[in-house]
Amino acid sequence: MKSEQTCPLYLCYRDDMQVRSFIQQEVTKLKESVYKSYDELPLFLNAETVAKLLGVSATTAYGLLHRKDFPSIRIGSRLVVPKEKFREWADRQSERDR
16 A cells, blocks of 8 residues: 555545545646736746746647737747736736726
């Protein structure tokens, strides 16, 4: 028998309710932004940062960076968005949804 410390995700000896609660907490953590203020953001946001800010997957963020109506720019082979343009875009999206 495995001990709880060596079992993946420490789920070996938990009941279903504990497992569901643990997974829900982990998913919530993934959707939370790591940035607490606008000033903490880098000048240019890559797909990973956009994903964290919006609480979406990296795949969704990459798709967004490739959209014509999203203010991304290409630097070499990378797509990034200036943080000020990202903020303006987010403001327009929130106004549109009202």
